[in-house]
Amino acid sequence: MPYRQRITFLILIDSLFIITTILVSSMLLYETILITDQELYITAIALLVSYFIFSVKYKLYKKVWEYASIGELTLIIKIVGLSILTTFIIQQLIIANSYLRFLIIICLLELLFIGGSRFSWRVVRDMYFKQEKNKKRTLIIGAGSAGIMVTKQLFKNKTADLLPVAFIDDDTSKHRLDILGIPVVGGITEIERAVNEQQIDNIVIAIPSLNKTALNNIIKECAKTSARTQIIPMLEDIVAGRVSVNQFRDVQVEDLLGREPVELDIDSISGYISNKVVLITGAGGSIGSEICRQVTKFNPQKLILLGHGENSIYTIEMELKELYKNHPVEFITEIADIQDSKKMIQMMTKHAPDVVYHAAAHKHVPLMERNPEEAVKNNIIGTMNVAKAASLIQVKTFVMISSDKAVNPTSVMGATKRLAEMIIQDMNRCSKTKFIAVRFGNVLGSRGSVIPLFKKQIQNGGPVTVTHPEMVRYFMTIPEASRLVIQAGSLAKGGEIFVLDMGEPVKIVDLARKLIKLSGYTINEIGINFTGIRQGEKLYEELLNKNELQNRQIFPHIYVGKTTDIYMNEISDIVSNFERTDRSTLRSLLIDLANKQSVSTRNTANVEKVKIPITG
Template sequence: MTYRQRMSLFAVMDSVIVLTAIFFSRFLVTASFYIVTIPILVSSIVLLISHHFYSLKFKLYKKAWEYASVEELLIIFKSVTLSILTAGLVQQLINHDIYFRVLVVTWLLNILLIGGSRFCWRILGNFVLNKANNKKRTLIIGAGSAGIMVARQLKRSNEAELLPVGFIDDDSRKMNLDILGIPVLGRVSEIENIVRLQNIDHIIIAIPSLKKRELNVIFNECVKTKVKTQYLPMIEDLITGKVSINQFRDVKVEDLLGRDPVELDIESISEYIKDKIILVTGAGGSIGSEICRQISNFAPKKLLLLGHGENSIYSVDLELRNTFSNSSIEFIPIIGDLKDLNKMMTIMKNFQPDVVYHAAAHKHVPLMEEYPEEAVKNNLIGTVNLAKAASSYKVGTFVMISTDKAVNPTSVMGATKRLAEMMIQYFDTVSETKFVTVRFGNVLESRGSVVPLFKKQIENGGPVTVTHPDMVRYFMTIPEASRLVIQAGALSKGGEIFVLDMGEPLKIVDLAKKLIKLSGYKDDEIDIIFTGIRPGEKLYEELLKKEEGYEQQIYPNIYIGKRSLIYVNEIEDIITNYLIFDKEDLKRRLLDLANNRMMDHALLGASF
């Protein structure tokens, strides 16, 4: 119905109500059929004119009554009351008398009939125009303001496929109440039973301010129901209008880390990146490319994208140029190999970077067990070459990305990263450059992470392969890992190993189960099989060695580990002779040195 049609309909309806109400009031007050008198006729005309005047003034006819609330009722109250007062004033002027009882009854009838007509219109919209056929019975978790907005929107929307039938809330004051005609059915701990009793088809978590740990608790209860679960968008997105209240998103695996993400200290980062020359190695990788994206937000003068794979460097360069086309940042793609010392020296000499983020590395544990010499060349020699070049050309800050697998390593990959950490700490003692290391756990969705593997296996109908039922890992998101790296550069004084407090580790098998659930499958539809621990893997990872400990927290959830012994001479020996060692001997030497089992020499110096 068009606006003009709606306005005409309500205007005619109100006219009939106003004109007849005063005559009916006269009959009720006098109990006589002699109701048509000159004063009553004049009063009816005055009431009609004044009612429409005040209705237009207060925009009564512009209201969408399908969404009416207390505000609309107040407008009716004001319009009717002022029109009655106007009629009383006219009676006093003309007749020198006011029909108080008639006007009071007329006021009551107008409020009842005009308000009732709007209420009937809303009922018509809710129950006739907006039928619940084929809609999914939906349970809303959270009976706060956001949950009520969701329920109201779903009830009013003709297009919505969801029908709210109940709330879940742990607030005891809301138990057994009806909100918008929808009952509060119970607490979070009762979700499984309520879903079964109410035949729920869909669950919406409508608490935008929910912390990750609390979301994890709620989602674990939802998982038991085998019902699709979605999450209300962030409150910031709702306020800014990026999304509407009925645009729900699926719960993502990163929502289930059980902690809130690390936020950046924008001011300190801006100081050391803005208008500076930044070099990122491994810029085509999942971590390196995200570092590039986030750094670009701080307007560096130049961003050097160094990588070995031409396709990945080309892709990230093209993406950054498109995304930041309105900025003055100069993006410079560079194809080069960290093992080429002369190339690294040339890059440092030609571009004179202020900050280096070293994200390039071999990180696949089983592959590096098979080819330990490649791990040495890329993870250790490549890092040393880059550090030497940075030191020679007086780079301001050098940030190396390491891994929790470098702590008490049982794999070649972890051992080479641990030895690279030692060399970074060594270079900090002999160079004007500030050398620091950032250490964190597994990165969700990164190349080589279990999450993309699990998703692919689920897409193919299973089975999902997990190495061991008791295997646990620390997890963080790609943006979170990149933020930690950038923040570490701003906080560094030189020689530190920065560690993120990553909360509680997750069982890999639990992660697999949650991914199956998030993909819309039930537990019995996708099998999980255990394949056994692979060479070099551990059941659990650590973020710091025992002797490193937590020295101090310098930023929320970011700690500095204590320095440990560095074996530069022994590392130099491996770098010099790794090609003459057989595979098993090389693996043994790497692991012994990384685990401090070769303690013949302390830090005495080196020929680097």
């Protein structure tokens, strides 16, 4: 109903109610309707005028009554009470007499008629929605403010296909109580029973403050059922207006594997990025593009997006210009190949960056096993070109993105990454630039990551292919890895290999099972096939050699490894001769050199998996 029509309608209804209460009260008290009595007219006028004055003052007619609650009831009591008090005073002043019992009966009847009429709208609405057919019976996990808000929104939205029928909450004081007419049927451990008893089709997790451990526990219980599990959006997205509270999303594996956010040292990061020129190689890649997003938040003067693929660079440029259109950052794109040493010198000289993040690399293990010469070109020669160009113009800080596969490498990709680390450590010895490397494991959702592959296989009906039932990997979200890379740059003194704490390793087969369950299937429906370990792969990845390990944490989730031996002469020999070397020999040369140890460290090195202690 249009606003003016709605106000007019409510005023007419309330006027009718007030007049009716006066007449009914008169009949009840005096057994007659004193229509001609002057006192009755004065009382009626006083009641009507005072009621509408207080209604306007307290904005009674701006309330949406289909969602009436205790607050609205309190408001009606206040307005009716004030109008009765005002009428009592007017009776004393004009009539020189007052009819207290008469006014008390009017007050009670007004509360009944006016309050009842408002709340009947909500009762009718609730009954209408709760009786609607063809809606999916939904279990709301969390009977707090977020769960209640979700439930109200689902009742309000006529197009929503979810019907809340029960709450789950670990607060025992709420058990066996009804909230919004919906029972709280137990705690988290009773999810399976509740789903079976209530014939639940959907589960909505409505606890925005959940940490990863608690979410994992809830998902584990939900996985015992056949109900589809969803989660409410992030609160910041709701507040920012990007999504509404009832735009649920499926639980992603990222929700389960990611850790709690790391609090960054904003001052130290701003000190070396704000109002500076920053260049990022591989800016169109998974890690490079996220570093672009994170760096932009610190308002650099210029951000140079350098990459070999024009489509990916164009995509990240358009995204940044849209996301940060109000930031005073100049975005500059450069299409260039890091294997072109002259072009790298030209780019560095042209833009004179203060900070370089070197994220360009070949990282696909099986592909590099079949093409070791390309890994040498990109990961070794490319790194050498970018590092030398940075040193030439005296860039302040150079951060190279490395990999856990550089530790005791068994693959071409890991070996070339380890040799690239040696190159930047050697450059640090003879340059005014601070060169560092940052080493971490798999990032969720990156190109070449196992998770997108699993999702595609599940969408195609399976089976999901896993190389080995005992294979484990470290995982980190792309934003978290990128933030810690930027933080590591602020901690650089030069020559360090920073290692990001990846948390506990995850079995790949367990990851596959979780993805299958989260996608709404059973393991039997999709299936898991074991294909065997591919060349260059390890069952366990490591983050530090034992001879590299320092038992201290310099920042939450960031460790620094000791400098080990550097073999620049041998690296130069490989770079000079790799084009004349067959692939099998080249592969052996790379892996042998990357694992080479001096006599002083040979006895302390260990190829076993090293667990990094958490001390912060």
